Amino acid sequence: MKKPTVRRILELISPYRLLAAASIFCALISSAAQLAIPILCGYAIDAMIGEGQVFTGTVLRMAVIIAAVTAAAAVAQQVLAVCNNKLTYRICRDMRESVSGKIHRLPLSYLDGHQSGDLVSRMVADVDTFADGLLMGFTQLFTGVISILGTIIIMLWLNGLIALAVVLLTPLSIFTARFIATRAHKYFVEQADVRGEETALVNEAIGGQRVVRAFGHEERTLEEFDKVNEELGKASLKATFFSSLTNPSTRMVNNIVYAAVILIGALSAVSGSITVGQLSSLLSYASQYAKPFNEISGVVTELQNAVACAERIFELLDQKEETPDRADPVSPAPEGRVELHDVYFSYDKERPLIEHLSLKAQPGQRIAIVGPTGCGKTTLINLLMRFYDPDRGEIFVDGADSRDMARHDLRGRYGMVLQDTWLCTGTIRENIAYGKPDASEEEIVAAAKAAHAHSFIRRLPEGYDTVIRENGADLSAGQRQLLCIARVMLCLPPMLILDEATSSIDTRTEARIQAAFARMMEGRTSFIVAHRLSTIREADLILVMKDGKIVEQGRHQELLENGGLYATLYNSQFAPA
Amino acid sequence: MRYLLEYFKKYKLESILAPLFKMLEATFDLLVPIVVAHVIDHGIPDGNTRIIVIDFILLLAMALLGLGCSFTAQYFAAKAAIGTATGLRHQLLAHIGTLDFSTMDAIGTSTLVTRMTSDINQVQNGLNMFLRLFLRSPFIVFGAMIMAFTIDSRLALIFVVAIVVLFAIVFGIMAITSPMYKRVQRNLDGVTGQTLENLNGVRVIRAFGREGDQQRQFSEINGRLLFSQLKVGRVAALMNPFTYVVVNMGIIAILWMGSRRVDGGVLLSGDIVALVNYISQILVELVKLANLVVLLGRAIASMGRVGQVLDTRSAMEFSGNTSGDDSSSEAVRFDHVGLRYSSSGDEALSDISFRVERGQTIGVIGGTGSGKSSLVNLIPRFYDATSGRVYLMGRPIGEWDPAALRDNVAVVPQKAQLFTGTIRSNLLWGDESADDERLWSALETAQAADFVRQKPEGLDEPVSQGGRNLSGGQKQRLTIARALVSHAKILILDDSSSALDYATDAALRRALKELPGDLTVFIVSQRTSSIQHADMILVLDDGKLVGAGGHQELLETCPVYKEIYDSQFKKEVSA
Secondary structure (H helix, E strand, O other), X not given: OOHHHHHHHHHHHHHHHHHHHHHHHHHHHHHHHHHHHHHHHHHHHHOEOOOOOEXXXXXXXXXXXXXXXXXXXXXXXXXXXXXXXXXXXXXXXHHHHHHHHHHHHOOHHHHHHOOHHHHHHHHHHHHHHHHHHHHHHHHHHHHHHHHHHHHHHHHHHHOHHHHHHHHHHHHHHHXXXXXHHHHHHHHHHHHHHHHHHHHHHHHHHHHOHHHHHHOOOHHHHHHHHHHHHHHHHHHHHHHHHXXXXXXXXXXXXXXXXXXXXXXXXXXXXXXXXXXXXXXXXHHHHHHHXXXXXXXXXXXXXXXXXXXXXHHHHHHHHOOOOOOOOOOXXXXXXXXXXXXXXXEEEOOEOOEOOEEEEEEEEOOOOEEXXXXXXXXXXXXXXXXXXXXXXXOEEEEEEOOEEHHHEOHHHHHHOEEEEOOOOOOOOEEHHHHHHHHOOOOOHHHHHHHHHXXXXXXXXXXXXXXXXXXXXXXXXXXXXXXHHHHHHHHHHHHOXXXXXEEOOOOOOOHHHHHHHHHHHHHHHOOOEEEEEOOOHHHHHHOOEEEEEEOOEEEEEEOHHHHHHHOOHHHHHHHHHHOOO | OHHHHHHHHHOHXXXXXXXXXXXXXXXXHHHHHHHHHHHHHHHHHHOOHHHHHHHHHHHHHHHHHHHHHHHHHHHHHHHHHHHHHHHHHHHHHHHHOOOOHHHHHHHOHHHHHHHHHHHHHHHHHHHHHXXXXXXXXXXXXXXXXXXXXXXXXXXXXXXXXXHHHHHHHHHHHHHHHHHHHHHHHHHHHHHHHHHHHHHHOHHHHHHOOOHHHHHHHXXXXXXXXXXXXXXXXXXXXXXXXHHHHHHHHHHHHHHHHHHHHHHOOOOOHHHHHHHHHHHHHHHHHHHHHHHHHHHHHHHHHHHHHHHXXXXXXXXXOOOOOEOOOOOOOEEEEEEEEEEEOOOOOOEEEEEEEEXXXXXOEEEEEOOOOOOHHHHHHOOOOOOOOOEEEEEEXXXXXXXXXXXHHHHHEEEEOOOOOOOOEEHHHHHOOOOOOOOHHHHHHHHHHOOOHHHHHHOOOHHHOEEXXXXXXXXXXXXXXXXXXXXXXXXXXXXXXXXXXXOOOHHHHHHHHHHHHHOOOOOEEEEEEOXXXXXOOOOEEEEEEOOEEEEEEOHHHHHHHOHHHHHHHHHXXXXXXXX
8 A cells, every 4th residue: 555545545534533533432332342242241151050059130230231231332333334424425525526626627638538438437436446445444444453452352361371272273264265365366357357358249249230140140159159158157167166265264264263262261161260151251252253354354455445446536636737827817809810820739749740730810711621531620629729739839819829818718719519519417498508607588599599499499398498318319410419509609709610510410400500500600700620512612711631630721722723632522522423 | 037947957956955055054053052052061060071072073073064065065056156147148149149120229239238248247146145145044043043942942032032123123224225225326327427428528618618517516416425325324324233232132131031041940051152152143144144135136136137138039030931033133122111110109111112123223312310221221131111011132021031131132331340350250251251362352342452451461450349440431441341242132331431531432332333243232321422323312201212213313303302412512513
């Protein structure tokens, strides 16, 4: 365990010091009470020597004391559990909160470079494992340690020899458990590997079932699967069997310890050095003694897991955030002027992407970005929106270096409609008002009308109050896009970034989207990822991109005459095959 | 459940031996307190060292025998459980292979994968634990009670009361908490959902500067999670103190009533020690039993879900044995065909009729959801028409032998799907016996030869799961080549050149035209440029065939086609 991680975990606990103290205090009481009961039982049993030789008074007194101690222990246990729950779950809440907050401050380069599944798993699975470890640590570690120490002391007090035997023999059960666990671990890893392989195969076989059928490959696929399945069976048998040996083995060691206690105890009782009642107490301790040991070895693994998870979470929390905005950001009057000056940018320093890019967009101009799919048109959007900063060169917006502006201000100057539509969970109304939460009903409806979205919204069962779930899974792609347009319509900033639909939208909706786009673009500087010839031909500037680079820029006629990539694209798309 | 019974029969011996040996082990556990009582009552008072030593050896022997029994039981339990799971997985996958696509669509791919993996794992775990513990725990609980009766029937009544009360507490708390745990799970899903939303929407959120609001929403959901966790935690925590109190009350009762019995000469103090030991054992086993019930509940639910899939029968029957008829000049004919995916939904296709001659190239065009894919999916019989009839080479499609049908029709689906292996192993799906020459010529036609040649290992270049190491366009071209390797007479390209740029797409179409023989090709596309040179273009709108004919003809007669064409092309020319 690395110290800094542990210290940071302690820092997380520190706001809840009081709870932690209460938890430890209750653990003490509950363990002490539990330790006392076998002794009390022993006294009671010693008061029953035989027929006619029972000291009823002593037995009664012991019964009352046991009842009192039990009550105390029960209360302490409940308080302990409640404290521990509060402690761990609150810490986890805090951790999730920080992770979520962090996500909003991380640079996009980090978020783009990491699968969202991985980040979500840190938020959910890692925090959960951490909670489990922490909870077990608090619940079982303290009580376990206290029980072990208490048991040893009491046994020493009762009978040194037996105590020695128990103390020496019990670790055997831990070693046995450890021994088996390390062996089993190997098989578990093997099992996990084969299981992963099989899952991959199942995914392929079921996901690709259409192809499997189309080529009549069912039997062959099943044969392949059987091979892996067979292997998984073997690996599972080994892993399951070996790991299942732990409990019986430790139980056997404990049974042997128990037998030893009886042997030594009975012989001591014969010689008169202990009473039968004490022997009975010792037997209780001997059988209880192994339990905290086994628990603690479990807790240690859990805690190691917890620390590992905490490390993964801290690693995320320690990621460098977006460079902060300047303390005194400039905010030039919005006009819609954009100028890129000798910009260099690449995601991967090994592979240069944008080099030496300069362009000027005057207010109201249209800039069309064209190129084959996957040519990196989004890179330009990333730079304009300052989702990424250029490696070299400057981007001026309305005359100011964009890095001198607050991000919020800069991004607010652009209206962005991407093909990859995103809607938040909430009503249609909330989605349209996303950029301006205090918009009035009239404004919202006006924006929806301007975006040609009003008519379909009205036809939805709840109209503007329809709740959008799972990113609008029950809306069509076109409808989602219309909502995204309405969202921008409501703010109408001086500059636009638009992503024209490719083939996934039907013609009629597409016509609506085009009309909405055209209306938005009036008098605004627009950057359009273009697929339509009309958009391209009317653009004031065409950027032709390929493999992430801008290979040509100019107007339609100019580029055609150049006979470069644009000419090829144009001819293959619109000339007969 | 009945599927499980079959496996129980198959692993009959294991399923009987595992619990049997477990019970044997438990019997030894139950005997320990009796031996201890014997030592206390007879060994110690008489100072008989021999009894003490013999009892000690007896205890050691029982410990070792117990270990042996337990190992045997664990082995048989694991063997039966894993054998069952392995068999179930095979059975399920084989069964999935027989389902028709309407059924598979209804169930969903990800669901089927979950059934195959985590559900069957749950069944395996549950079965393993069931064989190990389900008899053992009740055996110890009731065994302890019976042992108590053998010692003293009146004191044993304490056991009866304690067991009933403990049982009520353990299972009562479980019953109360299990819906609360479900709520915790739902809230946890909410946290996951919100996080995913924030990650997926990061660009829009930042573009609109709404980070703060999103974080506030998250806090709210996160707070709900905390609240539900604390609530269930409070109730679940009651289990320990309650059971602890009950057991100790039992001990007090044994001591108090026992002391009277000892006084009356009915019992010896060793018997009291034994009774105290027994009552402590009960609690441990009851808690184990409770956990087992939870595990079994999950396993039974999983088994139910697996059984549901196994119960689903394919709605499609293959009865025919037609294997092609070369005399017919007709490739495909649709006769008033309608298709409805589910009984409640609207028709995806209605009243479609057309006829395709061998060697023709057919374009299929229409907006999203107009039924293009549905139409071509009927040709390889992925689905059955719900009304009307589909004919292939002059024969009703239902009369075809499935293998022959698939030999004659090659499909390149919308989603390019490749399988782990090499480029060669993927291409060989089309025809196991194809030689390299044939593979290369298919690659040439599919416009894939160039990039395959550039790969360091050529045809033997590895393909990782789902073809992740290839670009979208490369995958599409390989799936086209795979279809070309087969000797199919009908080739269906279901929007399968969407990731290709226009130039490559055009080259592909040219190459397909130049292929020798009378290959019939269906090209489904959204682009008029991809299909305008086809022999016949089928125009679909909302599941209906609104036009069929050549490009020029359709421009004049079919308004939907004209609209599509205009939106992509003509308006620009006039602009």
